Amino acid sequence: ICKMIKYYKETASTQTAVKKLALKNFGEGVVVIAEKQTKGYGRIKRVWNSNAGGLWFSMLLKPVIRPDGSSILSLLFSIALSRILEKKYGISSEIKWPNDILICGKKVAGIIIEMSAEQDIINWVAAGIGVNINNSLPEDLKNISISIKEVLKREIDRTEFIVAFLTEFESLYFNFQSGGFKQFLEEYNSKVAYKDVLVTVDSACNDAITGKNFGIDESGRLIIETKNKIEKIISGTLRRA
Numbered sequence: 212i213c214k215m216i217k218y219y220k221e222t223a224s225t226q227t228a229v230k231k232l233a234l235k236n237f238g239e240g241v242v243v244i245a246e247k248q249t250k251g252y253g254r255i256k257r258v259w260n261s262n263a264g265g266l267w268f269s270m271l272l273k274p275v276i277r278p279d280g281s282s283i284l285s286l287l288f289s290i291a292l293s294r295i296l297e298k299k300y301g302i303s304s305e306i307k308w309p310n311d312i313l314i315c316g317k318k319v320a321g322i323i324i325e326m327s328a329e330q331d332i333i334n335w336v337a338a339g340i341g342v343n344i345n346n347s348l349p350e351d352l353k354n355i356s357i358s359i360k361e362v363l364k365r366e367i368d369r370t371e372f373i374v375a376f377l378t379e380f381e382s383l384y385f386n387f388q389s390g391g392f393k394q395f396l397e398e399y400n401s402k403v404a405y406k407d408v409l410v411t412v413d414s415a416c417n418d419a420i421t422g423k424n425f426g427i428d429e430s431g432r433l434i435i436e437t438k439n440k441i442e443k444i445i446s447g448t449l450r451r452a
């Protein structure tokens with residue numbers, strides 16, 4: 212999947228950089244990596260702490276799927292990250308829907324998906340991934356975030372990590388495009404964080420919803436059983452109720 216790598220010692224955000232390349236008509240498979248980001252950002256415009264030692268990268272994709280299926284891509288990235296943590300480092304992780312990777316309840320990686328689409332056609336998708344690898348975390352994040360170095364008590368080779376990740380993602384991505392998401396549903400749901408417990412989903416457009424977390428359906432929607440009914444949620448941010 213990786214056709215070209217653009218590497219920065221420091222840039223504002225690999226996400227901003229890859230979107231610029233998308234507008235210049237670069238094709239699928241461009242990967243932008245930075246040692247440090249000065250304006251790294253996450254979902255809902257949150258600041259993403261991007262000190263040296265972490266793995267900060269963005270990838271340009273041009274999937275042949277309907278635009279409303281693009282949020283599924285972030286689930287695929289989560290599965291790929293979670294598989295690598297398990298297979299290569301023996302670390303078991305959970306996925307906090309839609310796409311935070313947790314180790315021992317603390318966030319080790321985050322994913323952001325941005326896209327440009329017209330009618331029913333996706334022009335491009337910019338997928339940004341941040342993994343806390345060897346970076347030290349600021350005091351105020353220490354109780355909610357974790358790095359792989361902290362877990363394994365040793366430095367991790369970031370090149371090895373990204374190579375393993377891109378290889379894993381490539382096969383997931385091609386299988387998804389030919390066979391849809393259903394084949395990954397069971398795996399994703401087996402890793403869902405806060406499963407069968409009361410959670411609240413906050414979203415920008417709707418009221419918060421609280422209920423029991425049943426994991427996702429085959430369109431990637433989160434199934435929540437509230438007092439009165441079953442809700443299927445397309446996007447939002449989940450927390451323990």
Ligand code: BTN
Pocket residue numbers: 223224225226227248250251252253254255257259261266267268269311320321322323339340341342
């Ligand atoms: C989130 O959890 O909200 C998503 C975090 C995404 C962070 C990555 S780091 C590389 C890329 N560049 C950015 O500015 N953001 C993403």
